[in-house]
Amino acid sequence: MKIHYISGIAALFVVAVHIIMRLVMPFSMSLEYENVIANYQNIAYAVLLESILVLIAIHGFNGLRIILIEFRQNMAWENGVTVFTLVAMIALIAYGTRTIIIANGLG
Amino acid sequence: MKSSNEDRIYSDSNKRENREGLRAWLNPSRYGWERISYWLQRLTGVFLLIYFVGHVIETSSLVDGKDAWNAMLELTQTTWGHLFLILVIGTSTFHSANGIRLLFTETGRGLGKPGRPDYPYSPVSLNYRQKSGIWIALLLAVTAMLYGASILFAGE
Amino acid sequence: MTALLNIKTSRTKLVRDEKKEGKVESDRKVVHLKVYRKNPKQGKSSHYDKFEVPVQRWTTVLDALLYAKSYLDKSIAIRYSCRMASCGSCGMKINGIPRLACYTKVSEIDENMITCEPLPNFPIIRDLVGDFSDFFEHHRAMDPFIHNQNANIVDKNNLTEFIQTPEDVENYLQFSYCIKCGLCYSACPSVGSDTKFPGPQALAQAYRYVADNRDDATQSRLNIVDSKHGIWRCHFAGSCSVVCPKGVDPALGIQLLRGHLLSFSKNDKKLAESRTRTLGKI
Secondary structure: OHHHHHHHHHHHHHHHHHHHHHOOOOHHHHOOHHHHHHHHHOHHHHHHHHHHHHHHHHHHHHHHHHHHOOOOOOHHHHHHHHHHHHHHHHHHHHHHHHHHHHHHHOO | OOOOHHHHOOOOHHHHOOOOOOHHHHOHHHHOHHHHHHHHHHHHHHHHHHHHHHHHHHHHHHHHOHHHHHHHHHHHOOHHHHHHHHHHHHHHHHHHHHHHHHHHHOOOOOOOOOOOOOOOOOOHHHOHHHHHHHHHHHHHHHHHHHHHHHHHOOOO | OOOOOOOOOHHHHHOOOHHHHHHHHHHOOEEEEEEEEEOHHHOOOEEEEEEEEEOOOOOEHHHHHHHHHHHHOOOOOOOOOOOOOOOOOOEEEEOOEEEEHHHOEHHHOOOOEEEEEOOOOOOEEEOOEEOOHHHHHHHHOOOOOOOOOOOOOOOOOEEEEEEOOHHHHHOOHHHHOOOOOOHHHHHOHHHHHOOOOOHHHHHHHHHHHHHOOOOOOHHHHHHHHOOOOOHHHOOOOOHHHHHOOOOOOHHHHHHHHHHHHOOOOOOOOOOOEEEEEEOOOO
């Protein structure tokens, strides 16, 4: 649960910054390909996105794990849930990191 | 003194009999606001997790070039897409605000002190100070949804 | 806003509205009881039996059930004892909410049909009677007794006395009022799905001993609850405190205990002074 509390509060700060960044230009412009790519080129923003990805993946999948381990109390189920959420979390982080790295390299 | 409760408690067998299980989760209004907030926190959490996975996948269309990105935008920048996004705004605001409230209350802060219980035994932990945290979270969520709607539907 | 959404708060259940009761009572002379019937020794199926019971202004649900048992169907299984919310025996689910049958007046319930079911989360022995063995086992697992090195419990001629101020007592008094009725265990959503979770009653008792300054075993008590299926499965849904008939407020105890575990609360309990007196000397 401690992981949950800490990842939650940390994620809140970085997500708040992400949302505010989306409001620096008019909404319709902010979604244009060039503008989005320009964001990824900015290294600070890329680091921000990476930290959001990691923190929210941890918080979200840990939350799912917490909900699921309350259903059954045998070791097989618990281990299964832990492995599943861990794998899903790592997969999502890997996929997202790939996007950030490639987008950072484009242009 | 035993060090862990888990060692002494046993297997699944008949311990599951007559447990409310998922049915307990279906109707949260029987027990007041805190139960509702517990239910909403879980519901919004799962919903946001699903959204997050979708969001990472949709933004990853960036690496396939401008055409792929625009194709993704055609799918998501629709009325239904906007409504879904407004829901996401509302749920994330509620989940965050309620989460902050839980960070305080689950560590014993804001709950009041134990004392001598006298009739009508109003439990001090369910006081209005922390209960209003739930209402504020709901209010913030609605406000955020309205603000989001004003931006998303501005042009249409 | 609460009334608008028809959400039950702790107050609406516990505070009696005498005007409403008076009106309900003057309008009603008979109530319909719907009682859950099941005999596990004779099969897994269950059904509901309906009884019509005469009521007066002071009739409790327990009175109504005992009337049905005395005059209408002798075979209804009910557990009860003191009839005054002191023993905790008559807990059952009345119209969807765990309540003590002796403490719930028929006039408090708006509906004409009163549905009595056994407490959820307890295996059913028969009809309205549940098996409390797991519940008591969870309680025992918390080592529910004062542990103090200075207490002389061997020599019967030497009495050890602990000096506690009224403030010291108030730290744990409300949690000691628990009558082990099981209503909180039934209301808890975590107990509903997690069979290893000790439940609000046991955890509140763990806090009762941690808060008592006669007890010096705080660290080992914290170790008992600090497990994946222990205190961390509580998410402050608060239902336990809503249904508690004695004002124990287990939710408060559990969150305060968690504060100790996370070191947010100061673990600087000053142990009560003790003195020993030999019997025969005053």
